[in-house]
Amino acid sequence: MKLSFHGAAGGVTGSCHMLKANGRTILVDCGLFQGGHELDEDNSAPFGFDPATVDVLLLTHAHLDHCGRIPLLVDRGFDGEIICTAATxxxxxxxxxxxxxxxxxxARRARRHGKQKAPLYDTLDALTAMDLFGRVAEYEQPLDLGxxxxxxxHDAGHILGSASIALDVTEDGQSRRILFSGDIGPRERPLLNSPVPPGGADFVVMESTYGDRDHRSLxxxxxxxxxxxxxxxxxxGNVVIPTFALERAQELLFYLREGLQKGEFPKGLRVFLDSPMAISATKLFKQxxxxxxxELAAMLRGGRDPFDLPELEFTRDASESMEINRLRGGAVIMAGSGMCTGGRVRHHLRHNLPHADNSVIFVGFAAExxxxxxxxxxxxxxxxxxxxIPVRAKIHTINGFSAHAGQSDLVDWHNRSGKPQRTFLVHGEDDSRTALARALPGKIELPGLHDAYTL
Known part of the structure; x- marks a missing residue:
């Protein structure tokens, strides 16, 4: 068996790991590298393998840094089966x-400025990729890959439908289990169940985003x-919250609803969910x-909406988003993206950062x-x-909402996975990986991009 790493190896984005065993090639995730524009070249570069040789793609969850290069993978020759949970x-x-x-x-913006730039992939590529989604995985139910x-x-507790994936391989009469953690959620979450790793892992590929620290209590x-x-x-003033559309937006709506019920702030508070994707994702939570x-499932089945607020406004159209910027106070504006790399939040920051009566609240990981x-x-x-743009608004950073486990929860998850011969730490900056490596038992590897190991 050979295990190789083609993304999130020394960084926190671009997850893409490959296992070759018994003549089968299995890819786990195929994510986008995120950060600055300098990563455009990383995303368009060769994958480090021939996409046409991949038999199956297993998708742990739907964050962009785990699924964002799938259309490119398909465009470059992959035509195998994609397997994930229904929510993913x-x-x-x-x-x-x-x-x-x-x-x-x-690409259109670049052309308007006289530059020639092709999109990494287009809408047709994304739709073509969806045609390859095959069997739907259910937690704890084995699927035969041949x-x-x-x-x-297994439920990873990270976002809706997220999973850790155990591959059981029988080769030359010997059975071994390779466990891919995906992104692991903390045990303390309002909407999702706690992560449930299987035991008996011989090898573990594990995320390490917050491997060097714990979060503040929820x-x-x-x-x-x-x-x-x-x-x-x-x-x-206003509050601008750069918001990840999946999970974080829904959690914040849940907590704003709780705050209103407890009288933490006035009932006239206007809340804008200014993200078409977050609006659609919120509907999918209900599905x-x-x-x-x-308890959340029971609320929904009973006709109660855990994400509903009296003054909540969904703004899908760009014209509606622009109108929000006329407001000089009394609004909570939740807009993507969480790392402010694009999307509508950049417009809201332009209008709200210069004013000292406003606040900006960061509630998630921000890559270098x-x-x-x-x-x-x-x-x-x-x-x-x-x-x-001057930064005069009050800046808050609240890390306790992270959808990623902190160091203590990561160590606990690893302890419950078994007694692996080797653990490969991925999806973490080097300081985080190194700190987590010191806290884990057994042989720990810190793979680099395109590194390969024989198991």
Whole structure:
């Protein structure tokens, strides 16, 4: 058996791992590299393998850094089966179509400035990729991949439908289990169940995003979030929340609803979900109650909406989004993207960052080089749409909402996976990987891009 790494090897984006066994080639995830424009070349570069040789693609979940290069994979020759959970399939369709639209728009923008740039892939490529989605995985139910290989999806507790995937391989009369963690959620979550790794893993490929630290407790984070919103209201300002469309947007709606019920802020607070993808994702949450915690599923089946707010407005159209920027106070504006690498949030930042009565609340991971990280790190001005924008708004960073497990939860997950011979740490910056390596038992590997190992 040979295991190789073609993304998220020394960084937190572009997840793409390959297992070759018994004459079969299995790919786990095929994500987009995210950060600055300098990563455009990484995304368009060769994969490090021939896509036409891949038999099966197993998708752990629908975040862009795990599914965002699937249309490109298909365009370059992959025609095998894509397997994932039902919720991941529906969310991946949203994510890939949105990504295709952004690539097309970026190419059009470049042409308007006299530059020739082709999109990484287009809408047709994304739709063609969807045609390859085949069997739907259910948690804990093995799927036969042929030639003595089975795949079993286990709840990873990260986003709706997310999974860790165990590959059981019988080769030369010997059976071994290779466990791919995908992204692992924390044990303390409002909407999803806790991650459930299988035991008995001989080899583990494991994410390490927060391998060097634990998060603040969820209760304290919710209190801080409510206080930050109330403070901005008291100052007469707006709140801008750069929001990941999948999971984070729905969690924040849930907590805003709780805050209103508890009287944490006035009932007249206007909340805008200014993200077509987040709006669609919220609807998909309601269509997959079985992927949620039992109490949330019961609410939905009973006709109660855990994401509904009295003054909630969904803004799909760009014209509606532009109108929000006329508001000088009393609004909570949730818009993508979470790392501020694109999307409508950049327009809202341009209008709200210069005013000291406003607040910007970051509630997720921000990779090196992204606008979110630049603001979090204390920049006094940022460049938006060709202009230097002063940063006078109050900046909050609340890490307790992360959909990623902190170090203690990662160690616990690893302990429950068995006693692996080797663990390969991926999806983490080097400081995080190194810190987690020190905290885990057994032989730990820190693979680089395109590194390959014989198991």
């Amino acid at each position: 399939r529906d969310l991946a369709r949203l994510v890939m179509l949105d990504s295709a639209h952004l690539h097309e728009e970026e 030639r003595g290989i089975t795949a079993t999806f 209760g304290a984070s919710v209190t801080e979030f409510h206080d930050a919103v109330a403070e901005a209201w008291g100052r007469g 997959h109650p079985d992927a949620l915690k039992p 080089g992204t606008l979110a990280r630049i603001i979090i790190d204390g920049a006094r001005t940022v460049k938006l749409f060709g202009r230097e």
